Amino acid sequence: MHSPTGGFDAFFERHHAELARLAYLLLGDAEEADDLAADAFVAIWNQWDRVCTADHPLAYARGVVTNLARGHIRSRARERRRIALFWSRHQEPAEGPDVPAVLDVREALARLPFRRRACVVLRHAFDVPERETARILGISTGTVKSQASRGMAQLAQLLASAEQGAGRSVGTVLALRGRKAGRYT
Numbered sequence: 325m326h327s328p329t330g331g332f333d334a335f336f337e338r339h340h341a342e343l344a345r346l347a348y349l350l351l352g353d354a355e356e357a358d359d360l361a362a363d364a365f366v367a368i369w370n371q372w373d374r375v376c377t378a379d380h381p382l383a384y385a386r387g388v389v390t391n392l393a394r395g396h397i398r399s400r401a402r403e404r405r406r407i408a409l410f411w412s413r414h415q416e417p418a419e420g421p422d423v424p425a426v427l428d429v430r431e432a433l434a435r436l437p438f439r440r441r442a443c444v445v446l447r448h449a450f451d452v453p454e455r456e457t458a459r460i461l462g463i464s465t466g467t468v469k470s471q472a473s474r475g476m477a478q479l480a481q482l483l484a485s486a487e488q489g490a491g492r493s494v495g496t497v498l499a500l501r502g503r504k505a506g507r508y509t
Contacts, residue, residue, distance in 0.1 A: 332372050336365060339382055342450070343389050349445045350393040352434045360396060364389045380456065387460045390442050397438055432482040436475055443468050444475035 343364060348357035367388050368375050378384045433441055442461055446452040447468070457472075458465045 331376050332369060335368075335376070335381065335385075339385060340365070343385055346386060346389050346445065346450065347393060349430075349433065349449055350390065350438075350442060351396060352430045356396065360389065360392050364392055367392070380459070383456050383460050386446070386452070387462075390446075390460060393442075394438055429479075429483070432479050435482060436478060439463070439467075440471045440475040440478065443471040444479065447472045448476070 340361065344357055344361040347360040347364070348354060351357050351360060364385065368385055375381050375384050433444070436444065439461065443457060446457045446460065447454065452460070454465050454468045454472075457468045461468070463471075
């Protein structure tokens with residue numbers, strides 16, 4: 325007897341780790357990434373008939389993850405603005421400049437605009453071809469090329485100061501392809 329969920333079960337087993345890693349690289353937080361990956365698979369399950377007949381089911385799933393991540397990041401930004409507004413009304417501003425934190429690759433990625441970050445992550449961490457990246461993000465191939473190039477240049481700039489003390493470089497970004505130990509990296 326063939327289970328109607330068999331195709332979904334196989335898809336889940338085959339792609340869960342990759343989609344969770346994509347979520348992690350876009351969000352920068354393991355717990356949020358796990359939750360987002362679970363939400364993505366619920367959405368994929370609800371649209372399974374459409375997903376399994378798509379030309380590129382994995383590209384469709386990556387699109388679901390990136391769209392959910394975009395919404396999550398926007399929600400976080402709105403929450404930060406609300407908190408900042410609340411505290412600005414209830415506290416005296418701190419004097420003196422903030423001491424910059426040591427930047428690692430995740431922090432540098434988090435500083436990129438979402439589209440640029442998504443292009444860098446999909447192209448360089450997942451080796452997704454430019455055309456597929458464009459399809460996933462709903463943008464042109466030329467935009468993928470320019471955003472990925474600008475993103476790598478911006479990462480190089482962000483990591484340049486940390487490079488002296490910690491040996492970080494753009495090469496570290498490329499190590500996101502899974503050669504490093506860790507949960508999602």
